[in-house]
Amino acid sequence: MSWLQNRSVRLIGRTLAQILYLARLGITIEGIGNNLLRFFEVAGGGITLFFQTLLQLPRPPYRLREILRQALNVGWQSLPLIAVVLGFLGMITVLELNFQLSRVIHSIEYVPGVYGVVMFREFGPTVVACMIAAKVGAGFTAELASMKNTEQIDALELLSVNPVHYLVVPRFVATVAMQVALSVIGVTMAFVTGFLVSQPRFNFQSYLTAMSHFVRVEDFINLLSKALLLGAVVPIVSCYYGFHSASGAKGVGDATTKAVVTSILVIIILDFTISVFADKLLGIVIQWTA
Amino acid sequence: MTALTRRVRRIRGPLEIWLVPFFSEIGALVMFLGRAVRHIFKAPFEAGELLFQMYQVGVRSIPIVLIAGFFVGGIVVIQFEYALGLFGAEAYLGGITTSGLLREVGPVLVAIMIAGRVGAYITAELATMKVTEQVDAVRCLGVNPIQFLVVPRFLAVTAMIFVLTILGLIFALIGGALVASLILDVNLSFYFANIRKLAAVWALFNGMLKSILFGILVATISCYQGMKTEGGAEAVGQAVNVCLVRCSIAIFLADYIIASLAALTFGLAEEIIF
Numbered sequence: 001m002s003w004l005q006n007r008s009v010r011l012i013g014r015t016l017a018q019i020l021y022l023a024r025l026g027i028t029i030e031g032i033g034n035n036l037l038r039f040f041e042v043a044g045g046g047i048t049l050f051f052q053t054l055l056q057l058p059r060p061p062y063r064l065r066e067i068l069r070q071a072l073n074v075g076w077q078s079l080p081l082i083a084v085v086l087g088f089l090g091m092i093t094v095l096e097l098n099f100q101l102s103r104v105i106h107s108i109e110y111v112p113g114v115y116g117v118v119m120f121r122e123f124g125p126t127v128v129a130c131m132i133a134a135k136v137g138a139g140f141t142a143e144l145a146s147m148k149n150t151e152q153i154d155a156l157e158l159l160s161v162n163p164v165h166y167l168v169v170p171r172f173v174a175t176v177a178m179q180v181a182l183s184v185i186g187v188t189m190a191f192v193t194g195f196l197v198s199q200p201r202f203n204f205q206s207y208l209t210a211m212s213h214f215v216r217v218e219d220f221i222n223l224l225s226k227a228l229l230l231g232a233v234v235p236i237v238s239c240y241y242g243f244h245s246a247s248g249a250k251g252v253g254d255a256t257t258k259a260v261v262t263s264i265l266v267i268i269i270l271d272f273t274i275s276v277f278a279d280k281l282l283g284i285v286i287q288w289t290a
Numbered sequence: 291m292t293a294l295t296r297r298v299r300r301i302r303g304p305l306e307i308w309l310v311p312f313f314s315e316i317g318a319l320v321m322f323l324g325r326a327v328r329h330i331f332k333a334p335f336e337a338g339e340l341l342f343q344m345y346q347v348g349v350r351s352i353p354i355v356l357i358a359g360f361f362v363g364g365i366v367v368i369q370f371e372y373a374l375g376l377f378g379a380e381a382y383l384g385g386i387t388t389s390g391l392l393r394e395v396g397p398v399l400v401a402i403m404i405a406g407r408v409g410a411y412i413t414a415e416l417a418t419m420k421v422t423e424q425v426d427a428v429r430c431l432g433v434n435p436i437q438f439l440v441v442p443r444f445l446a447v448t449a450m451i452f453v454l455t456i457l458g459l460i461f462a463l464i465g466g467a468l469v470a471s472l473i474l475d476v477n478l479s480f481y482f483a484n485i486r487k488l489a490a491v492w493a494l495f496n497g498m499l500k501s502i503l504f505g506i507l508v509a510t511i512s513c514y515q516g517m518k519t520e521g522g523a524e525a526v527g528q529a530v531n532v533c534l535v536r537c538s539i540a541i542f543l544a545d546y547i548i549a550s551l552a553a554l555t556f557g558l559a560e561e562i563i564f
Contacts, residue, residue, distance in 0.1 A: 081535055088542040095549045096394050103488060104382045114373045122369045134406055134534040142527040214376045249523060253414035256530060260406040265358055272361040275368045276473060 042262075046240045049164070053172050053236065056165040066170040074171075075178035078135045082186045085131055089123060090115075090190030094197045108198075112207050113214030115194055120219040121226075124187040126271050129230035132179060133263035137238035140171060141259040144242025145252040153243070163243075172235045179231025180224060187223065218282055226274055230267050237263045322514045323506070326444050329437045339442040347408045347443075348450035352457065354407065355400055359458035362399055363465030364473075366391060371474050384481035385488030387466050392493045393500075393552075396459040398545055401504035404451050405537035409512035412443050413533040416516025417526040425517070440517065444509045451505035452498070459497070500548055507540045 097111045097118075144167060147153055156163050195207050202210065238259040245255035367387050374380050416439065419425050428435045470476040515533040519525050 081539065084539055085542050088546045092394065092542070092546050092549045095546075095553045096390065099553060100386050100389060100488070104386065105377075105379060110377055113376065117373045117376065118369055121372070122365065126365075130402060131538060134402075134538055135531070138410065138531055138534060139527070142530070146523070146527075214373070249418055249526070253411070253418065253526070253530075256414065256527075257407055257411045260410060260534070261354055261403065264403060264406055265354060268358050268361050268365070272365050272368075275365050279372070 042240070045244065046236055049168070049240050049243075050232070050236045052164045053168050056162060056169050057173070059165060061165075063166075063170050067173050070170050070174035071178055073139075074132070074136050074175050075181060078132060078178075078182065079185070081131055081135055082128055082182050083189050086124070086127065086186035086190045087193040089127055090119065090193040091197045093119060093123065093190075094194045098198070108201060109210060110214075111198060112194070112202065112210040116191075116211040116215040117219060119190055119194070120187060120215060120223045122271075122275070124190060125183050125223055125226040125230055126267065128183045128186045128227065129179065129233065129267045129271075130264050132175070132182070132231075133234045133238075133260055133267065136175065137234045137259050137263045138256045140235065140238040141242040141245070141256045142252055144239055145245035145255045148243060148245060149247055149252065168235065168239045171239065172232070175235045176228060176231040179234075180227045183223060183227035218286075221282070222278060225278075226271070229274060230270060233266050233270060234263050237266060318518075319510060319514055322517070323510045325436055326440050326510070326513065329434065329441050330445065332437060334437070336438060336442050339438070340445055343442045343446035344450055347404075347446045348453060351404060351407055351450070351454060355403055355454045355458040356461045358399060358403055359396070359461040360465035362395060363387075363391060363462035363467075364469035366395055366462075367466040367470045368474065371470070371476070380476075381480065382484050382488065383470065383476060384467075385484030387470075388463060388485045389489040389493050391462050391466065392459060392489055392497045394497075394545070394549070396462055397455050397497050397500040397504060398541060399462075400455045400458045400501065401451060401508060401541050402538065404447070404454065405508045405512070405534060405541070408447060408450075409508050409533055409537050410530050412447070412512045413516040413519075413530050414526055416440075416443075416513060417519035417529045420517060420519050421522060421526060435517075440513045443513055447509035447512070448502070448505040451508065452501050455497070455501035496548070496552055500545065503544050503548070504541050507544060508537050511536050511540060 094111065094115055097115055098108050101111055101114065102108050144153075147167075153163050153167075156166055195202070195204060198207060241255045241259035241262070245251045367383070370387050370390070371380065371383055374383055374386065416425075419439070425435045425439070428438055467478065467481060470481050471478045512533050515529045515536070519529040
């Protein structure tokens with residue numbers, strides 16, 4: 001290792017180390033370790049909260065009125081957003097598929113089929129989940145964080161009311177149910193606008209026929225199960241960040257942005273995992289039942 | 291009173307409730323954008339503040355964008371492999387995925403992520419400053435708040451969404467290729483064979499144009515919502531919510547407009563470039 005003794009090499013090494021230290025970009029070992037620790041802390045906390053919610057879910061005082069109130073907040077008030085966004089998404093997807101497939105196979109007769117498959121299996125549930133995260137997740141986090149700041153959560157505990165049971169469970173139930181409903185409505189909306197864009201080439205009959213060549217019942221099962229699983233992400237992540245927010249107005253704002261971004265990230269990663277394993281799992285289930 | 295005027299009266303109600311606020315809001319947004327752009331070129335340039343905001347917006351969002359880009363590339367490849375396999379066109383998997391990521395999925399994904407991370411943060415920051423009268427204090431000191439607060443954030447968001455889109459796209463393409471070869475067992479030489487044919491410079495240009503436009507939209511909407519807020523702490527939370535909703539709608543609307551323009555000019559572009 002004689003080259004390590006070389007003076008210029010050592011100088012370059014020291015300069016590099018100093019630059020890295022000064023830059024403080026978190027590329028240092030300590031930074032990586034801190035980030036990893038924080039990651040495991042958050043992941044563990046989120047999973048714990050998820051299982052706590054599942055445990056508290058069947059316990060008796062069912063707060064039906066609160067669940068309905070949250071469902072109104074989550075479902076009805078996000079309906080315009082979901083309808084507009086999924087409508088545009090449908091038109092965009094059809095236009096892009098027209099463009100791509102006309103270059104690949106020089107005809108667009110398969111466009112509705114591919115569009116249906118892609119929309120039902122992937123874009124519908126995922127985009128609805130991301131929009132719910134942006135519309136609702138921020139509100140959940142801000143609400144819970146300001147409750148924590150004004151010590152209302154401690155007051156709940158003093159009254160021997162479980163905060164998870166009182167605050168998280170109604171939001172969880174409402175969001176999961178409304179996520180499924182909104183996914184179905186949004187995909188229907190995308191179906192209609194997709195038909196409108198492919199109008200001159202297809203009439204409604206041929207549009208449906210071309211779609212039914214490719215879309216199968218499994219795709220709808222995929223849509224519903226994905227909506228169910230991704231719907232659990234938003235309430236858990238945003239309630240976790242609400243419970244663990246720092247104090248003050250700045251803490252609430254930080255928690256809100258973190259909740260939205262983490263929700264979208266978790267949705268994407270969970271969606272990837274489901275996409276990898278869904279077909280194999282569905283194949284196994286179909287083999288078992290048949 | 292004739293029947294016509296009665297009918298006009300009946301229409302005026304929803305008109306005043308929905309349409310007038312809608313268009314006046316869009317007008318205010320455009321005027322805000324105009325003011326911000328005019329103040330970019332005025333003399334005291336806040337270079338230090340601009341660099342700080344670029345660090346806040348850009349460097350600290352890099353990990354999120356890279357992770358999201360990687361997984362989204364994987365998702366797109368998995369779904370298109372299934373969809374193209376239905377009519378036996380798997381050979382075009384690489385070309386179609388790359389083209390779709392470059393033109394469509396990448397810019398929209400990064401814009402939504404940045405709207406959620408940075409747009410919401412900027413709105414909350416500016417709204418808090420407005421609510422606690424710090425904006426008025428800046429104006430009292432003889433400094434233009436648009437120039438001091440809005441212009442650095444506007445420039446930083448617009449520039450950094452462009453840069454982050456490029457970074458995210460690189461990782462999305464890597465993720466797509468890796469997932470195709472490791473999980474789907476697609477031969478990588480087949481995967482790369484059609485990319486040159488299907489994803490030309492035009493696709494890259496389309497995507498970059500979209501990312502610049504999305505950057506301007508996200509920056510304008512988040513700064514506007516922040517500077518417009520009035521009231522207390524609750525108004526800040528509402529402003530963040532409204533900002534996120536408007537950003538998502540604006541992004542998808544702009545995406546649709548550009549996609550339809552691209553579809554209209556497709557033949558023309560084909561003749562010029564190929």
